[in-house]
Every structure is written in C-alpha cells, then in structure tokens.
Amino acid sequence: MSRKLGALVLAMGILVGAMGIKTVLSAKMTGQTMMANGPAPWPIPPPQQPPPGQP
C-alpha cells in the first residue's frame, strides 16, 4: 500500500470517528449548540437545516 493511500485510509477513519462522536453528543440537538475559538461572547447561531420534506 502506498504512503498516500495509507494516509487517506487513516484520515477517513479519523473523520468517521470524529463525526460519530459528534452524532452521539448531539443526539438531542436543540439548535443552539456551538463550539468556538476565543473568549468572545456568542452571537445568535445560524438557523439549523429543516428536516427533509418540511419548508
């Protein structure tokens, strides 16, 4: 296996793991969650996507 392919497989594994953790932690999404850099106060979060089929 080439180095690039190995790195690609590893990167995809990390991405899947990270998105898995995010999905588990945001199981009861309220639409107000956010993580942010720096100590500045939060603005209003952008509107969340409506579920498919809803306007």
Added chain:
Amino acid sequence: MPGPIDLIIWFLGTAFELAFVVCSLARKSFLRYFFLNLYLLLSTTVSIGRFFILWSYGQRSGQYMYFYFYSDALLTVALFVALISLYSHVLGELTAGEYVKWGAVFLLLGTAGFSYAVVAQSANRLSTNFAYELSQNLYFVGLVLTYILWGAVLKLRETRTRLVQIILSLGLYFSAYAASYALLNFSGKFSMMRYICPALGCFLPLSWSLTMLRYTDESRLVPARLVAVPR
C-alpha cells in the same frame, strides 16, 4: 452589549493569547512553535475585530454573526494546522513526515467535503452555514487527533516537558468543549454555557503561556512519570 463578566473574560482571554506570543519571543521559541504563535496571533486580531464590530453593531446583529462565524472557521483551520505541527514535533524523529502531510490534507479536504454535503441543500446563507458546520466538524476532528497524538506521546515515551504539556492542554481544551457541547445538548440550558465556553477560550492560551514561561526546550520529564507502556 455583553455584561461586565463577559467583557472581563473576553479581555483576559485576549491578554493571555498575546502573553503566549510575548513569552515565545522572550524564550526565543517563536519560530520553533510558529504555528501555535500564528494561531494565537490570529485569534488576538480576530478578538479585537470582533470587539469593534460588536461595539458598532451589537451582539445580536447580522454583522457580528457573520464576522464571528467566518473568523471562527479561519481560526479553526489555523488550530488544525497548529495541531498538525505538533504531530511533526512528536513524530519528527521518525520518517513519518510524508504520512502526516498527506493525512492532514486528506482530513481537511474530507471534513470540508462532509460539511458541504451537510449544508448543500440550504439555498439561503450557504456559505455562513458551511463556515459554521466546518468549524464544528473540525473541532471534533481535532479532538480525535489530539487523543491519537497523546497515544503517540505515550508510545514513543516523549519526555520533552514543554511539548507534553502543550499537547495535554490541547487535549483538556477539546475534551472540555466536547463535554460542554454534550451538556448543552442534553440539558438545553443555553444560559448555563454563557460563561463556561468563553472561559474555556481563556484556558488554552493561559496554560500554553505558563508552559512557555516555566519550561525551556531542554526541560525533560522523568519517563516513569508517564504511564508505563511496555514496548
């Protein structure tokens, strides 16, 4: 406008960010930890910009929201690059530089692609939602990457105190954010997080500054103080 406690946390956090850069310069480690310094310099600049926009337009204005999320995406990418530079420090003695470089590129592109796929159906404010989603997703990627890096530190029996403490601080920072994210989702009490999350933003530059002040590049940990990992 934010309250006095918000402002105190904000000013302290910005001061700590600047303090790290000053400490790095004073310790002659600016170039050695260039990407950490770049991240905190960018963060200081963004913090000042956010303050002026908030002062001019208010916390609930569209201008502040747009500036906040675009600058946050930029800062998260900078933090990702800083984290990858720590990989280069830890794995520098191995011939893994090629893996790290390509892995980082694939991971960044993969996260951007995934974030775009999530927000692609949104016709309105596509770029704002993309910036927001990318930033959130990169945080979780950073969390996983930091734990893998900590595993590498243990496995390779890394003894450089400064490097170990910088990585530990980053791990604590990401873990605390993930915990607050989970807590907010499960409790739904937005007001509870008003002070906790900005205070976490102060923690990282403070701990890095203390590390930079207290230890030199020659400081070493006694190997027995790390978890013993049989080879």
